[in-house]
Amino acid sequence: MIDVHQDEQLSAGSLVRGWFRAFFGVLLGIATAPPGLLVAMLGVGTVRMTEFELRRIERWSGAAHADPLTPRRCQRYLGVRWMVGGLGFGVVLMLLLYLTTAASMVTAWLFDGSWGLVKDGDVVSGELIAVATLPGTLLIFVTLAGVTGVAVLDRWLATAMLGRSQQTMLRQRVAELTSTRAEVIEAIDDERRRIERDLHDGVQQRLVALGMLIGRARRARGEEQLQQLLEQAHDTAGEAIDELREVATRVYPAVLDDSGLGTALEVLAERSGVRVEIRNELRASPGAALETVIYFVASEAVNNAAKHADASLVEIFVQQVPGGITVVVRDDGVGGADPSGTGLSGLARRVKAVDGVFEVISPSGGPTTIGARVPCE
Incomplete structure (x- = not known):
C-alpha cells in the first residue's frame, strides 16, 4: 500500500x-x-x-x-x-x-x-x-x-x-509508423510468396515423386522390384519431411520459444553448409520479438553466404550496447550482395518495424558484413 x-x-x-x-x-x-x-x-x-x-x-x-x-x-x-x-x-x-x-x-x-x-x-x-x-x-x-x-x-x-517542435515530431512519427506498417505488410506478402515457392518447388515435387513411386510399386510384378520401389519411396518421404522441416524453420524456428536465441543460433550453425562461429554476449533475453528479429538477420545472412557468397567462414556477433542490441554477421565470401534483393530488403523492413537500423556492406570481392541494431531498454 x-x-x-x-x-x-x-x-x-x-x-x-x-x-x-x-x-x-x-x-x-x-x-x-x-x-x-x-x-x-x-x-x-x-x-x-x-x-x-x-x-x-x-x-x-x-x-x-x-x-x-x-x-x-x-x-x-x-x-x-x-x-x-x-x-x-x-x-x-x-x-x-x-x-x-x-x-x-x-x-x-x-x-x-x-x-x-x-x-x-x-x-x-x-x-x-x-x-x-x-x-x-x-x-x-x-x-x-x-x-x-x-x-x-x-x-x-x-x-x-x-x-x-513536438507536434512536428509527432506528425513525422505518425508518417514513419504508417510507412513502416505498409512495409511490414509488403514483407509479409513477400514471405508468403517465398513459402509458397519453397513448397511448390521442393516439398510438392517430392510428394509427387513419392506418389509416382507408390503407384509403380503397386504395379510391380516381382518382389525384388517392389522392394526397390518401396525403398526409393521411403527415401523420398524422408527427403520431403526434411524439406518441410526446413520450410517450417524458415517460417519460425520453434527452438526460439523452447530454448532461446543462443540455442537457436547454435542449431542454425549446425545445419549450415558453411562453418559458422558465434559470439553471443547477451546476458538476458531481450524478449521474443527482438530475439526473432536478431535470429532472422543471422539466418538470412548465413544462408546467403552459403548459397551465393562461396564463403568458408561466417562469424556472428551479438552484443548489448547502450540503448540497444547489435547483431553483425560477417563472411569471407566474394561479396556483391544486393541490399534490394528479396531476402535482404525483407530483413530491412523487419528491422525497421521495431525501430531498428539495418546495414549491408558488400563490396565486390568481399567480405560481406550485414548488421542490425535494434532498440532495447
Missing part, C-alpha cells in the same frame, strides 16, 4: 529540486548571454557556442530537439537568445530584491520585538508590515515561477530556432 503523505512529500521534493535545477540553468544562461551575442556579431564559433547552450539546456531543463546545426542558424539563434538571458537577469534580480526586502523586515521584527520597524528615528507600525506581507509574498511567488518560465522559454527558443 502506498503512503499518500510520503508520495506528496516526494512530489514536493521533486518540485523543489526541479526549481533549483531551473534556477542554476538560468544563472548559467545569464552568464553565457553576452558571449553568445558577441559570437553572433562576429560570426565565428557560432556552432560550438550553440552546442554549449544545448548541453546547458539539456543538463538543467531537458533536451531540446535540434536538427543538425549550421553556422547561419546558430548565428540567428545566438542573436536572439541574449534576450532570454536578459529576461532571466531581470527575474533573478527582482527575486533577490524581494527576498532581501523580506529578510530585512523579518530581521527588524525579530530584533525589535514590538512589531515595529525603526526608520529614521520613527517606528513603523506592525500593521504596515502585516499589510505588506500579502503582496510581498505574491511578488516572491511570481518571481519564483518566473525563473521556471525563463527556463521553459530558453528550451522552447532552442527547439523553435534549431529543431522541430
Whole structure:
C-alpha cells in the first residue's frame, strides 16, 4: 500500500529540486548571454557556442530537439537568445530584491520585538508590515515561477530556432509508423510468396515423386522390384519431411520459444553448409520479438553466404550496447550482395518495424558484413 503523505512529500521534493535545477540553468544562461551575442556579431564559433547552450539546456531543463546545426542558424539563434538571458537577469534580480526586502523586515521584527520597524528615528507600525506581507509574498511567488518560465522559454527558443517542435515530431512519427506498417505488410506478402515457392518447388515435387513411386510399386510384378520401389519411396518421404522441416524453420524456428536465441543460433550453425562461429554476449533475453528479429538477420545472412557468397567462414556477433542490441554477421565470401534483393530488403523492413537500423556492406570481392541494431531498454 502506498503512503499518500510520503508520495506528496516526494512530489514536493521533486518540485523543489526541479526549481533549483531551473534556477542554476538560468544563472548559467545569464552568464553565457553576452558571449553568445558577441559570437553572433562576429560570426565565428557560432556552432560550438550553440552546442554549449544545448548541453546547458539539456543538463538543467531537458533536451531540446535540434536538427543538425549550421553556422547561419546558430548565428540567428545566438542573436536572439541574449534576450532570454536578459529576461532571466531581470527575474533573478527582482527575486533577490524581494527576498532581501523580506529578510530585512523579518530581521527588524525579530530584533525589535514590538512589531515595529525603526526608520529614521520613527517606528513603523506592525500593521504596515502585516499589510505588506500579502503582496510581498505574491511578488516572491511570481518571481519564483518566473525563473521556471525563463527556463521553459530558453528550451522552447532552442527547439523553435534549431529543431522541430513536438507536434512536428509527432506528425513525422505518425508518417514513419504508417510507412513502416505498409512495409511490414509488403514483407509479409513477400514471405508468403517465398513459402509458397519453397513448397511448390521442393516439398510438392517430392510428394509427387513419392506418389509416382507408390503407384509403380503397386504395379510391380516381382518382389525384388517392389522392394526397390518401396525403398526409393521411403527415401523420398524422408527427403520431403526434411524439406518441410526446413520450410517450417524458415517460417519460425520453434527452438526460439523452447530454448532461446543462443540455442537457436547454435542449431542454425549446425545445419549450415558453411562453418559458422558465434559470439553471443547477451546476458538476458531481450524478449521474443527482438530475439526473432536478431535470429532472422543471422539466418538470412548465413544462408546467403552459403548459397551465393562461396564463403568458408561466417562469424556472428551479438552484443548489448547502450540503448540497444547489435547483431553483425560477417563472411569471407566474394561479396556483391544486393541490399534490394528479396531476402535482404525483407530483413530491412523487419528491422525497421521495431525501430531498428539495418546495414549491408558488400563490396565486390568481399567480405560481406550485414548488421542490425535494434532498440532495447
